[in-house]
Amino acid sequence: EVQLVESGGGLVQPGGSLRLSCAASGFTFTSYWMHWVRQAPGKGLVWVSRINSDGSSTNYADSVKGRFTISRDNAKNTLYLQMNSLRVEDTAVYYCAKADIAAAGYPLDYWGQGTLVTVSS
Amino acid sequence: QSVLTQPPSASGTPGQRVTISCSGSSSNIGSNYVYWYQQLPGTAPKLLIYKNDQRPSGVPDRFSGSKSGTSASLAISGLRFEDEADYYCAAWDDSLSGVVFGGGTKLTVL
Numbered sequence: 001e002v003q004l005v006e007s008g009g010g011l012v013q014p015g016g017s018l019r020l021s022c023a024a025s026g027f028t029f030t031s032y033w034m035h036w037v038r039q040a041p042g043k044g045l046v047w048v049s050r051i052n053s054d055g056s057s058t059n060y061a062d063s064v065k066g067r068f069t070i071s072r073d074n075a076k077n078t079l080y081l082q083m084n085s086l087r088v089e090d091t092a093v094y095y096c097a098k099a100d101i102a103a104a105g106y107p108l109d110y111w112g113q114g115t116l117v118t119v120s121s
Numbered sequence: 122q123s124v125l126t127q128p129p130s131a132s133g134t135p136g137q138r139v140t141i142s143c144s145g146s147s148s149n150i151g152s153n154y155v156y157w158y159q160q161l162p163g164t165a166p167k168l169l170i171y172k173n174d175q176r177p178s179g180v181p182d183r184f185s186g187s188k189s190g191t192s193a194s195l196a197i198s199g200l201r202f203e204d205e206a207d208y209y210c211a212a213w214d215d216s217l218s219g220v221v222f223g224g225g226t227k228l229t230v231l
Contacts, residue, residue: 035220044123044225045158045166045209050218059218100156100171105213107156107220109177111165 002026002110004096009115016086016119022079022096022112029077030054033099035108036070036081038092038117048094049081052104064090086119093117124149125210127223134231138198141226143210145191149221153213155193157186160207160225169208170195197228205230 008020022034036048049060049070058070069082079096093116097108126144133139143155157170168177170186173193185196193212197204210223 037220037222044207045160045211045222047220047222050220061219095165100168105153105215107154107171107211107213109168109171111167113165 002098004098004110004112006094006096006112006115009094009117011118011120012086013121014086014088014119017082017084018086018117020081020083020094020096020115020117022081024077024079024096024098027098027110028102029072030074031102033104033106034070034072034079035097035099036079037095037097037108037111038090039095039114040089040092043092046092050099051079053102083117086117088119091117091119123224124214124217124221125212125223127208127210127226129224130227130229132229132231133197133200135200135202137200138196139200139228140197141195141208141210141228143193143195143223145193145212145221147191148216149191149212149214150188150193151191152215155186155188156211157184157195158209158211160209162206166209200230202230204228 035050067085093114097111100106100109154172158166160166173188174186214221
């Protein structure tokens with residue numbers, strides 16, 4: 001059974017930093033691209049970032065480019081999102097999600113339960 | 122402003138058939154598969170349709186997807202109260218090299 005478990009969310013002041021983790025199990029983590037998607041309170045889903053299977057290629061939404069860094073540790077089956085220079089508008093539930101196919105260019109099949117990040121003074 | 126365009130709301134009565142549209146462009150829907158997700162209140166999104174018209178195991182055949190050109194649609198037949206949820210379309214975008222979503226459609230079962 002595929003499981004994705006996020007952690008690391010919480011309350012942080014504007015300008016602060018936070019690192020999210022996503023522990024993966026139930027599938028061959030090293031084969032799949034992984035993504036972060038966020039959802040602000042009462043709003044829709046917004047793609048944040050993706051990383052390829054070996055970690056050599058990443059991409060980001062314009063809204064987080066230069067502030068967020070996605071990475072993965074394939075030895076630990078874990079995905080990360082380092083968030084720096086946080087803004088109030090980054091407040092959201094952050095989901096990690098697995099790409100449907102073990103290849104480039106596919107949306108998501110399994111999602112974690114999400115972790116809430118609140119940026120407020 | 123979402124890259125894919127969905128109607129913000131849809132409604133129907135039990136037993137009816139409703140459709141939700143999703144419009145994109147040549148860099149996303151026009152050249153890649155469309156996926157649909159169902160999000161019940163307070164829960165994570167769940168995959169409903171993949172590769173335009175395929176249902177994961179466990180998803181009832183009341184749910185169906187289709188795609189034509191740069192648009193796609195989700196149809197729900199035999200509407201039930203438990204179908205009341207938010208529905209999102211998504212596709213890979215070649216220009217972005219990432220996933221794009223629709224703004225979501227809130228389905229109300231009257």
